Amino acid sequence: MSEIIGHTGNVAIDSQRLWASIMDTARFGATPKGGIRRLTLSEEDRAVRDWFRDACEAIGAGVEIDELGTMYATLPGTDPALPPIAIGSHLDTQPTGGKFDGVIGVLGGLEVLRTLAETGTRTRHPVTLINWTNEEGSRFAPAMLCSGVFAGAFPADFALSRTDRDGITFADALDAIGYRGPLRAGAKTLAAHFELHIEQGPILEAEEKTIGAVTGVQAMRWFEVTLTGNEGHAGATPMRLRQDALVAGAHAILAIERLAAEHAPDAVATVGLLECRPNSRNVVPGEVFLTVDLRHPSDAVLEVMEQSLRHILASLPAGIGVTVDKVWDNPAVPFDARLLDAIRAGARAEGFTPRDIVSGAGHDSAYTARVCPSAMIFVPCAGGLSHNEAESATQHDVAAGTAVLLRAVLEADRLL
Amino acid sequence: MSEIIGHTGNVAIDSQRLWASIMDTARFGATPKGGIRRLTLSEEDRAVRDWFRDACEAIGAGVEIDELGTMYATLPGTDPALPPIAIGSHLDTQPTGGKFDGVIGVLGGLEVLRTLAETGTRTRHPVTLINWTNEEGSRFAPAMLCSGVFAGAFPADFALSRTDRDGITFADALDAIGYRGPLRAGAKTLAAHFELHIEQGPILEAEEKTIGAVTGVQAMRWFEVTLTGNEGHAGATPMRLRQDALVAGAHAILAIERLAAEHAPDAVATVGLLECRPNSRNVVPGEVFLTVDLRHPSDAVLEVMEQSLRHILASLPAGIGVTVDKVWDNPAVPFDARLLDAIRAGARAEGFTPRDIVSGAGHDSAYTARVCPSAMIFVPCAGGLSHNEAESATQHDVAAGTAVLLRAVLEADRLL
Known part of the structure; x- marks a missing residue:
């Protein structure tokens, strides 16, 4: 499969490597039922962050941390005047979450960076992979807290002062795992923000579609x-x-x-x-x-x-x-038409018929859409099940989505 | 009031001393809203047990502890062949309990023992005051666990192996507060078991009655x-x-x-x-x-x-x-007719018209009734409210119930 999917000219993702990364990091917070409990800013979150930083640095992507713990790993572009094209999602999970929600967005993005790095493919824009802190919101409400701060929806102090049900503040939890960085949240200008995610609903599976082009969030x-x-x-x-x-x-x-x-x-x-x-x-x-x-x-x-x-x-x-x-x-969020075209074109180039779909769940891209062109790619999950330890997606579909992500990033690099 | 209530010939309880004991012990587990959180076998429970032991020993009542932590404080009688007449209730509370549920039964009993001791009144039977462990059942289910073991409803090992919602066993909690004693639960033979309690319902208050003669438990x-x-x-x-x-x-x-x-x-x-x-x-x-x-x-x-x-x-x-x-x-429990007569007679001697009533709540006496004649006295509580920090009873009514308790114990000492 890895020889076919993701071949964009001479640039192809490695489906086996991607799947191994997903299974390898699933041990951080693994539950007996095969899911993950990796609450934001917990010890398990620290462990997967350390893994992520090492993996990015190993391919020459420099990692920056912002004041809320959000991580930015960047491969440089050829034009120093251009802002980065971002790929972002999250590595935190629900209290009884699965192995794919958020994870495939970050590790699919890592696979894109690894592919660019190992093939020597240079983009015009820098490509920045983002691990957003506290997407889930189950420990610290509200969800998508730090992409929200990034987009100006909340001040950083609001995020830092959130408390969990035990009375621990976000700031104290962040310091406890050593992930408070010097970068101001929102300091970066992004040319675009892509996010690969499981659908978390039953539509793609029911219609036997592999790629959803997400037109917006409800x-x-x-x-x-x-x-x-x-x-x-x-x-x-x-x-x-x-x-x-x-x-x-x-x-x-x-x-x-x-x-x-x-x-x-x-x-x-x-x-x-x-x-x-x-x-x-x-x-x-x-x-x-x-x-x-x-x-x-x-x-x-x-x-x-x-x-x-x-x-x-x-x-x-x-x-x-x-x-x-x-x-x-x-409010409802419409995604960027040009990025959606790049996703649809990438899907067709990979041999899939993309299906336009509205996201039922919130995502960090709903906030980034306020400050830069943003769009998402959905792949199916079994039974539409998510926020559940039994959450499941196939290696084929995750690799397909990642291959489309790579094509969309390269297309955006030409367009923007 | 203390000069009038509880005068049985030359033996009268001290309403002020009784009330002071209730308010003094209310500090063990006191809540900001004026209630008590004194979960069974907690540190707060240990503190009130220490207070209780000291108070009993100060009047010459020897204190024994059984294998489940139940405490027995005994004033000797004149006839060494007779089993003790018991007065029992509990000092543990609900998570947000009040100052009276259980407490007035034990501290009313303490006031009876103090009165007997200070007036030199010698009964034929020994008089034993019992603080039953884990009446409430809110930390370790079921309720009335240790009077249940006493009465043969459960084996002692069943009680010791109960776990709270954090997985801590009854046995470990008992050892942690140092209240596992050598006496076998159920080793004692009792001639009778009396219990003074607030009604925990609205009937006595609505009918302006001070003394309920509790005919049984639903x-x-x-x-x-x-x-x-x-x-x-x-x-x-x-x-x-x-x-x-x-x-x-x-x-x-x-x-x-x-x-x-x-x-x-x-x-x-x-x-x-x-x-x-x-x-x-x-x-x-x-x-x-x-x-x-x-x-x-x-x-x-x-x-x-x-x-x-x-x-x-x-x-x-x-x-x-x-x-x-x-x-x-x-199952429904009927109380002992002779003890009820002693309670009704005591109430009338104190100037009250007793009101027969069925208990809506379970009590340790529901178990002791399986192994010895048992009966209860109810006094009103404001609004019928109980298992609530706002639980309230008056000094007058608690003293009245205690005076009736003293009379009933002396009458039983003559009858049995």
């Missing part, structure tokens, strides 16, 4: 909700006198499920995190904290969904106190 | 339920393809709420503890663990409720795996 909003009832003894508090916060939470969860159905098939709505307090089997729950994730390709529909959510939370059983915080609001 | 059953769905990306997994374990949990919670309503007004049903996995805001929940607590005064009705619960769990949305474990099954 709009999404995150909410944090606290429901306050009244604790009481589970045996001695009559049902009629209860204000049970978990029962109120159950009403909310089912109403949020119906809310998504009202805007089918494109809407998704998820209560992914719930904490019950005091969480004791013989105490009527006094407080529930839960998160709500609402997404839709249309900003206008998402606004209607938010209003419905607020109505749901205002209609919970009597006696339940409700607070709602909107902690994240990301 | 039946209760505990279940642990695991719901298994499928994790997926919250943005990219279409609603129709989800198996969301938390949505399934919400269906179960509301159906369990309706189940209690079908057996109103006596039935109670509570989901008090829920853990969502992986509990990340942008992951469709793959697994939910929850507990179910069902109670009813009638064993037969509770059996119908259990069958309904099993039907509910078998009817959850398609694709959700369900496991159900019944971890505790306690």
Whole structure:
């Protein structure tokens, strides 16, 4: 396979080497079920960062670190006046994540750099491979925090002051693994930002397509909700006198499920995190904290969904106190037409028919699109499953996406 | 007040001293909201145990410790052939418990022993004050674990091998605070077991009664339920393809709420503890663990409720795996008629009209009733609130209950 895929004239990626890198780094945070638990700025994250730095330096790519720990590995171009073309994604994972989400974007990018380096292929622009800190947002909310700072969506101090559920700040976690660098986040000007990623949905697999040309990212909003009832003894508090916060939470969860159905098939709505307090089997729950994730390709529909959510939370059983915080609001993002053309052309050159697709998930490219031309390539994952230890993609498809990535980078180097 | 309440001939309890002991020990595990967090076998539990031992030894009551950490403080009687009359309850609390649940039973008993000791009142039977280990069951399930072993409901090894949610065993926690004693649990023969407790329900307050003569404890059953769905990306997994374990949990919670309503007004049903996995805001929940607590005064009705619960769990949305474990099954317990007469007589002698009442909550006396005559005294708590930091009882009512307890012990000493 590696002899066929990715042959761009005399420049071809090495599918075996790419796959070996994915499997090799999967040991950092490996879980018994075959997934990865590599929370951002954890000891496992430090280990994979060290590996990544060594791998980049081994091919002569200089590595810079910014003030938020984001890593930039650059092969120089022939024209010193041109800004770099970037390839970026992330090496952090969900608490029970898989081996491919984020990883193939960074290690596919590494395979592109290795191929350029070993074949002596010189681009006009420098090519910079980026490992963005904290894409997942599961330890420090919100997600895509550091590409967000890069794009000016948040100040760096906002990122540094985020805390995890144990009260540890992003800044302390960053210092603990030794990855606070001197570069200001956002200091670099990029000519373009490409990102290779698994689809994390079922469409490509269902349609037997290998390459998705991602035309944009759907709009999404995150909410944090606290429901306050009244604790009481589970045996001695009559049902009629209860204000049970978990029962109120159950009403909310089912109403949020119906809310998504009202805007089918494109809407998704998820209560992914719930904490019950005091969480004791013989105490009527006094407080529930839960998160709500609402997404839709249309900003206008998402606004209607938010209003419905607020109505749901205002209609919970009597006696339940409700607070709602909107902690994240990301409008729909269209990707760059020229970069998409380069991706589609690269796919066809590799023998694939590209399929235009909208991303259901957020990605660092949704932020970079604010400051430079950006676009993404999707490859299928089994069953559309992601954020799951059973997440799976084939060597063939990951190599195909990487080959298209290489072609798109070279095409952008000609165009831009 | 202390001069009036509890005067039984020349023997009167000291309401001020009793109240001071309650407030003094409330510092062990005190919470900012005025409650107590004194989980069983924790460092806070050790501290209050040390206080309790010192207080008992100061009045000449010898303290024995059994293999599960239960403490027995005994004032000798005049007839060496007679087994002790016991007064027992517990000093452990819920994670966000109040100052009275369990505490007034032990410290009310201490006040009875102090009164006997300082007035030189000699009973025929020894009088033994018991601090039962792990009544609450919130750190180590099930509740009333050690009175259960005492009564032969479980072997001691079962108790020692229980683990908390962090995987720490009861045995290790017991050794860590230095409270594993030489006495075999269940070695003692008791002539009777009295327990003073707050009602933990709203009835006495609503009817303006001070003393409840507790005729028994309702039946209760505990279940642990695991719901298994499928994790997926919250943005990219279409609603129709989800198996969301938390949505399934919400269906179960509301159906369990309706189940209690079908057996109103006596039935109670509570989901008090829920853990969502992986509990990340942008992951469709793959697994939910929850507990179910069902109670009813009638064993037969509770059996119908259990069958309904099993039907509910078998009817959850398609694709959700369900496991159900019944971890505790306690039948309804009637208390001893002679001890109840002693309590009612004591209440009337103190100027109160006793109110017969069924306990909604489990108590150590529900187990001791299997091996010796047992009965309980209830006093009101504000709003019926318990298992809550705002739990509240008045000095008057606690002293009244203690005075009745003293009279009941002296009456039992004559009768038995």
